[in-house]
Amino acid sequence: MNKKFKTMNDIIKPVNDEEAIQMLHQFNEDLLPKKFGRIGVIWTIFLCAVIINGLFCYIKQLRYGLSVTGMGDIVSWGIYISNFVFFVAVSLVGSLITAVLYLLNVNWRSPLTRIAEIIALACIIFAGLIIIVDMGRPDRILNMFIHGRIQSPIVWDVIVVMTYMAISFLLLYFPLLPGIAFCRDHIPGIPKWQKWMYKTLSFRWKWKPEQFQIVKRAISILSVMIIPVALSIHTVTSWLFATTYRPGWDSTIFGPYFVAGAFMVGAAAVIAAMYVFVRFYPRYDQYITDKHFDRMGILLVLLSLIYLYFNVNEYLVPGYKMKGDDADYLTELFIGKFAPMFWSVQILGMILPIILLMFKKFRRPFPIFIISVFVIVGAWFKRFLIVIPTLLHPFLPMQEVPEKYKIYVPTYPEWSITFASLAGALLVITVFVRYFPIISIWEVAEERGVSHDVIYKHLNEGK
């Protein structure tokens, strides 16, 4: 059996119902959530510790105000905002893998959809939370709804982020319904509360082929719906900057530039997650194969090339002119104080990955995992470089402000809270993996020729 699924093209379809049922058993055994081993437990405790540390710092921030951060009247937005942009960017991948590849009828996507969706949902939740952390008066958050003004890009952002969160949740939940039912019916010896949770969440799923048809219909409707919303969340997020006058933000291509960057980091995030799952779940390599890494690698190169194209436009065209207001800002990026970060991000986080991933041997699981981590870290610092240097180059000279406002160094509480938000997103994914199948069993079964009728007949036998 093992050999059968080594690569996607060699899938051997079941010849009869008996074999199909046998395959289904194998899928359940391989893919149903299992108790964490030692590493899983340590990882979860580590994430919780980071989050608790962040919560303590946030309480401190609530008490003493945003003065506990490194921000000032010049750099009035710091790593909270760049982290927010990062989260929104990563969350876009849900729509890419689930919707775009679905509509393009890419057949190898099915083991990856749920990974992409849970990353998307976790990130968009923490994007919303980190923006509240950045608020000076979080106690007045309801003013957004009481006094909201439609002219403000922030209101647009709230609307589209909430819509995206809802659609992402549904796009995770509908295909998960049969998965929860698998957990309900096939995990032996689970505690009562867990049984109850599966029972409630599966909404009395009965394995009827009609139910599958409804789920599939829901997925195709949501897949179409999510694409414009996904493009909007990151376009509107880019407008938070592009609707201002500041050199470096005052750009007409910020929308597509952000969307391209988001797809790149999102694809890298999925690759990194794929590697982690394959590494820690011994049988997952039967489902997420080398071929999946290879294909995702090609996709990442394509997306990175698009991003490179936008980067050339965004930096080199103004750099050619060196217009008065842009000149100081660009000089600082190219050869000044931010140059080491700027060139590291551009080279290690974009150009080098493009070159390396063109070669097949770098698209093998381990090398591509390392490259993806570089892309993700690079993408985080890229958002830093989009937000902070611009604020340090206002139109009027930085005079009559305290010296500490003229530089920006994030403080310990600020880093703690930022890391806590990243840990929070990872914890959501971790907890999800502990209790739900991260690879969609029924979609894999369907891809490998196990029909819904077989599943229905088999699972209702003896009842």
Added chain:
Amino acid sequence: MTDDSKQDNKRDGKNDRRDFLRKSLLTGGILAAGAFGFEKVFSADKQSGEKVKVLTADGKLVEVDSAHITESGPCCTSPKESRKGIPGRKFVMVIDLAKCEDTQKCQKACQKHHFLPQQDKWLKVFKMQESPETAPFWMPKPCFHCDHPPCVKVCPVDATYKREDGIVLIDNERCIGCRFCMAACPYSTRSFNWSEPILPAEHAKDCYSPETSVPRKKGTVEKCDFCPDMLRQGKLPHCVTACPNSVYYFGDLNEDTVTNGDETVRFSELIRKKSGYRYLESLGTEPSVYYLPPVNRIFPFEDRAEDKNG
């Protein structure tokens, strides 16, 4: 209210136009203060027997018990009231760069009246030099109170707003502290209360008004407000009166009149004769603050002590 009018009558205007400007501002002030006093009538229940005459918002003179009137200062215009602005006005400021020698008296007055600490300066005096070959000059910069204010456009909760008299204010009881306005303002005008503001004890409990911007509040944005509390009383903003060199002209665009305390002139004439301009006109924000170029300066340019050292 009666105190204000006495003060105003005591002062002798140097010419008719200035008087006229004062009085017309004063009427607005009395009306607003009267409206406030009238509101108070219905909220108090003590009696003292002593009767006082007050003017109501609709121009009626009524006699009420003195105990019903609380001394709230003439400035405590409610957040709702301060959204409207002073009717029929369009405030404008002209700053004569030729006269500025960086005495920073304007700034000190502003700091004092808004209880601002050293690091928060609503009125900044920039040392400007366009290029190494051109002459440096001092450029005081308040809020420009733009007619197309980028800050107001982006506010998600309508906490900052443009009034009909041209003033841009912030309601610090509504501001959520997102700081989008700070990013949107191209002139770095706005500052943020990063921590709990320190206020003198006697003012910490003042009733809040966007027109005074006092008491300041943690986690909210603030900026130069053109001192609408003074304008309501028919007085000039603190920076204008504090300047020893009469750098600032302040007035009303509708009346085409501005005054610097010494002289009152036609706004359009002043701008035409001295080639007035607005800073970064190309951004299209339409500021309400004009500059007169730093030509024929009467003072030599002297660098600040701290700049010389640094």
